[in-house]
């Protein structure tokens with residue numbers, strides 16, 4: 041077994057929280073620049089320019105790219121031969137969120153109870169998904185998620201007879217109904233298959249893939265491209281004020297499912313498409 | 321899109337009438353922040369016929385919940401939050417002389433009607449351009465409801481705060497016009 045001290049995890053997680061909120065990924069920035077070159081709406085162009093300029097200002101390290109620094113969602117790949125010492129893995133990550141959101145001047149956006157709504161004042165607890173993998177490494181990915189785009193997400197238990205067309209229509213219609221709310225340009229995560237809860241997880245996990253990355257299965261790669269084209273024909277445009285750039289990309293993730301089901305889910309990600317990983 | 325229009329608060333009816341959906345504006349002067357909780361308090365006071373803690377006459381209300389300010393900075397990142405949550409409140413503040421709002425996302429028909437009736441304007445700032453927007457905010461002072469923390473009402477002094485007119489006092493609505501213009505039917 042390889043031992044990793046909880047404190048090491050906490051320190052790395054704190055850094056991830058800060059880095060994710062101040063440094064926009066190169067894939068997102070490149071795709072925003074490509075969209076700017078193609079955008080036909082003058083307002084849309086002006087908005088894309090502001091978003092790109094904003095990313096540059098955030099990078100200086102004083103202002104996070106968006107004031108909504110999100111719910112801290114983690115995807116963890118835990119090597120089977122890793123032993124976390126001192127605290128549980130979840131506790132170590134939670135402590136890292138507390139530290140990172142404090143030291144990084146990030147907004148605390150979590151309430152302790154969904155109905156009584158008292159702010160926890162340190163952005164905890166996070167949402168942590170752990171998968172075990174072979175080996176002795178620990179990979180932690182953070183994806184802080186803003187409320188504006190998360191609220192525009194949906195699970196739809198379709199009938200198997202609805203088929204690929206039914207799934208595609210659901211996705212496009214969901215994006216149309218979301219309109220300006222998720223701060224377009226957006227990235228669209230689509231989950232297909234599994235169960236009610238698994239499909240939502242798939243849609244969220246799909247958002248971690250870099251922009252421009254295609255599903256390895258040619259059938260789903262083609263579906264991603266078709267969905268992207270249909271979504272960008274909606275005309276919603278940057279911030280919903282009209283234009284060609286509604287989505288930067290669409291990622292589809294699938295899982296086997298029950299003979300009677302066709303679970304489908306859409307998780308929308310705003311242009312503040314933040315994720316950062318560390319391998320310990 | 322024509323050139324950028326510079327406006328200074330407080331606004332007059334004449335200034336508001338010159339603004340049309342799609343115009344880019346740079347705002348200078350005072351704006352007041354308020355989101356859900358503060359709106360509820362303000363509207364409750366109005367219902368009781370009591371005076372408000374801030375004079376909104378001619379002023380704009382900015383829907384924002386900023387991130388914490390670093391030492392030496394007036395504010396943290398400060399982009400707009402979703403305006404639709406304030407649909408029920410906005411007409412009541414417009415009725416007492418506020419000249420408009422800044423937020424993100426479309427506001428409903430009731431607000432559109434109130435914008436016409438009270439010669440006022442709804443503008444949007446770019447959601448997620450929060451660091452850029454923060455640079456136009458020179459001062460921030462809490463003026464009411466300090467107990468609400470990030471949701472307290474603050475008086476912001478802004479210079480060239482970037483916004484776009486989304487819904488104007490003439491019934492113009494960039495959401496509807498923009499999407500109709502750029503949508504492609506198969």
Ligand code: SF4
Nearest residue numbers: 106186188223310448
């Ligand atoms: S949807 Fe994204 S960009 Fe828009 S306010 Fe929320 S976190 Fe920021």
